[in-house]
Amino acid sequence: MKQLLFSSAGHLAYSPGTGSIVRLNGAFSAAAGGGSAGSSGNAATQDGAAPSSPVEKGQSGDVALWGEANDFPQQVLKSLESNTILPSVLEWKTRAVYGGGVVYGRVTGFDKAGNELFERVRLPDVEAFFRRSNIPRYAYEGLQNLFTFGQSYPELILSLNRQKLTTLTTQDTAFCRYSVPKAGQAVPELVHISANWPEAKPGDEFTTSVPVLDPYYEPVEALKADTRGFKYVYPLALPSPGKALYQLASWNSIRRSGWLDVAQAIPEFKAAMFRNQLSIKYLIETDERYWKWKYPDWDTKVTEQRRQIIGDELADFEKTMTGAAGAGKSILSVSVQDPRTGESVSAFKVTAIDDKVKSGLHIEDSQEASSHIYTSLSVDPTLVGISPGKGMGAGSGSDKRIAFNNFISTHRFHQDLILEPLYLVRDYNGWPAELEFRFLNPLAQTADVSKSNTSTATGGQSDDAEPA
Template sequence: MDPEKYPSMRKMVYEIDQFRYRNRHYLLRASIDFYDLFNVFPQIILSEDRQQVTRIAAMEAEDCRYAKRKNGTIPFVYMHPDWSEWNSSENDDKLRRVECLDILNTYPEELKEARGETLKYIFPLSYPTGKNYYQLIHWWSLQTSGWLDFGAMIPETKAGILKNLALIRYHIEMPDYWMPERYPNFNSMKAAEKKKAIEKEFKVINDVLMGAKNAGKSVFTMFKTSMAKEYGGWKITAVDDKMKDGALLADSSEVVIKIMSATGIDPSLSGLIPGKGGSNRSGSDKREALNIYMSLVTPHEDIILDPFQYSSWHNGWNNEDWETHWWLGRPYLQTLNQVTPSKRDTTPNPDTDADQ
């Protein structure tokens, strides 16, 4: 439809663009509450003549509570910045009450004709239709299964292991004949002198084994012989480090996979490999995972944009000649053979006007 032939359409396009800009922050705030609590409380504000929806803002979901149902509908939504401090009375100075729309049965004509009434309404996206007032988020099974608690324990547990574990790398054994032969007066030494002498001998070996500068050095040990018979000498044994195999890493990966599965996000999008050998991290995995995910969240987008669809109806942007429908742009990944190299160029063409 050519806007030049329809001046009213040009005016409508301008109104829609201004409306979108005024309410550009709604989508982010509503999305956070949707995926965090699955309960979103948009507030719509009408113009003075009640003919236009001018503002849409997502109220803080944690601050909102439904009033008790009356005659099958919920009349109000109460808002309080801290419900733990609420005095259980409607006379609380911090308590606000906003009329709640029945989004299943409220028509724009009814709001336009409600003269003298409020201009602010809650347009709930999870309007209760049964006994329950609030919806459970789809990832709540993750909480009830215990995986979140288990995952939270892993960093603390591993930190405790690293903090308390004695990282012994070598077991050094000295033959009992070494000290008397090394120190002729060893047997007559006092206990403190013996201890000091023994520590000195061990320090010589330990200094060779430890430190980056000593990496690759050789260690020389002594052993005794008598009549062609060998006696045990210094013995150095490397202690197996149980932490080098990545203790708890498998458990950490499992928790991450559980979380992503519960939230509906394919682990391959983050480069993870579910299970053993279940993925090769190929581009096909990521492409199809993203395309599938974008398709699955379409109903979520429709729910979040519902106040905008209602506004188009209320504001007269839908009629016999045209329909205004709100939707979100999205990427769809394609295979390399679907996009020629010339189409992959992202740099501006110097022969083309940059303003075009």
């Protein structure tokens, strides 16, 4: 039997034979007789059991399918590409929550309101890691994955001697699939990465399989005990009720509700109208008696002669009614008398044709569909521009300022999730334990607030504070 590799704390072990991480659930501390042995030495501080990890049964093979055809992310992207609101608003959310980017420092205390006082610092090792990993790109792409798919797949790379984590990057969520989870596994063993789903296959030349770390239970110790390679995926996800493996972004409800289909159907319908409608502005009706009155020999004229006369009359009418040259002209209304009855008969009757396109057909439907899309994205329309419809308006400056600040204040968890792997790097690499990571968020201020107080490192500070 191959020897197990134990973590320094004795909580975990790695089995080279099965490639599994084993949770010891306090076994070392229990055998230590109340704390005389083991690295931590006190059974009272050891976990008596590992956290529960529900696993959905019924899947087999090498890949856990994401959607019935394993192409759910690709279907989502198709929906995004066909809508005018979703892509730009998802990008706006990413830019807004990213703000001024990721910074690091120390919490030196708290003000009277309980808001933390954040002091930025510069440490050579951290600076080198940020540059090598291109942390701004990591953070932006990670947020983009979270907002689009509800999950992100950061990838951590170890040094050759396994003493340091040297790089943090992130994979495109649409290119990632888990291996099929097994009963008792906290997380699937692997993430398969390919740009060719759903046709991709684990083991082919275009697919890379990377071991997965459990983000919920001592990932630093697990990584120290793990010898499956030099790179690992640390999965991040927004909680989605009832989803055991792949999470579902909340905005996806708009795809299943039918409102996204309505929003898409309206421009398709209008485009068809523009392509196919007859350009008719007026209906002109003439009385047959007019022609007999104007042309006494009308009854003796052949069809071609009559067609020529009518065409000439219509051409004269169009010169009067159309174009800028016709603006302000008068129309002579001709009446003739029926010789039999003595009745006065109008020679011409002109009726304007109602133009449904110009009258704003389906604008209300478009506005309602747009409202549902913005609601699903949890974005106030005033933040990204006017809302389609007759009642267009971008909102006041005060509305925008309040909406923006409320938006930022409700996305702390998203930021914390993206920063989570950096804490793993901090602890694994031996950086100062008090080192904290934050997003620098500019907040909208009123005009009378000093321009120097326009941003805050997310961490509970007041709106008009900035890192010292």
